[in-house]
Amino acid sequence: MAPCPFRPLAPFSVGPASAPIQIGFLKGRRGAVLAHFAMHSTPFRILCAGAALCALASARGGGDPGMFTGQGDVGTVSMPGTGVFDATRGAYTVGASGANMWFKEDAMHFVWKKASGDLSIAADIAFVGSSAQAHRKACLVIRQNLDPGSAYVDVAQHGDGLTSLQFREAQGGTTQEIQSNVAAPRRVRLDKIGDTVYLSVAAGREEPHPSGASFRLRFADPFYVGLAVSAHDDKAFETAVFSRVELGEASQAAAAPQPGLKIITLPSGDRRVADR
Secondary structure: OOOOOOOOOOOOOOOOOOOOOOOEEEEEEOOEEEEEOOOOOHHHHHHHHHHHHHHHHHHHHEEEEEEOOEEEEEEOOOOEEEHHHOOOOEEOOOOOOOOEEEEOOOOEEEEEEEEEEEEEEEEEEEOOOOOOOOOOOEEEEEEEEOOOOOEEEEEEOOOOOOOOEEOOOOOOOOOEEEEOOOOOOEEEEEEEEEOEEEOOOOOOOEEEEEEEEEEEOOOOOOOOEEEEEOOOOOOEEEEEEHHHEEEOOHHHHHHHOOOOOEEEEOOOOOEEEEEE
C-alpha cells in the first residue's frame, strides 16, 4: 500500500482543554493490543477522516509518484485503475481493467508526465500472476493527449509474450503495429528522435538493442510519456510491475540501421520484424 500523502501543513488544535483525549486499550481477538479514542471526541473524528482519506488515496494510487506527475484512467473502464510507486525497489505497480489499447480508442490506466523534444523511456516489465487473457498489455507510452482516441506510439508487452510497437497516426485513427521478433523481452525501450520513435529490446541481461521497428509520428510539444496497463477484458483487472524505469535523453544508437533485419507484412495488414 502506498504511504498516505496527507500530512499536517501546520500545527493545529484538536479541541479545547476541557475535552481531553480519552484513550483506552483493548485486547483484540488474536491478543493484539488496540488503542482507541472515545467515539464522541474530536480526535476520534479526525482519526477516522484521515484513515478514510489515506485509504482512498491508496486505492487511487496516491503517495509518492516517483518521476511521474500524474495518473488516471483513459477511456471507459469498469474498475478504477491504480498506480503505486515503491521507492525502496524503484518500481511502479500499475493495475487496470479496460477492453483494449487498440482500434480507434483506448481503455487503460496511465501513469504519466508531460514532456517535450527528444527523449527515451525504458523499463523491465513483468505481469503479476497468471491470466487466461493472452493479450493483457503493459506498455511504455508516448501520447499526444489523454483522450481515448489520441495519437500515440507505444511498446506493448502482451501476456503471451508478444511485444509490438503500436501506433495510432492521428486522433481517432486506427491502431496498427509492428511486431518484434523477440518474444517476452526482459527490458524494452523507446527513443523519440525528431519525429521518429524507435523500439529497442533486450532478451537477456544485456542493454536493449535496436529491434528494427520504428514509426514516424509528429508530436506537438508538450506530449505525455509514461506507463500504461490494459486488461484486454473490461470485466477483469490486470497488474504489471515496471522496474528499473529510466526516463532520459534519446540515444542516436537506437536509430542505427539494422541490415540483418527486414519488416514483412502479415495477412492482417500488420507488420513484423524478421531476419533477412
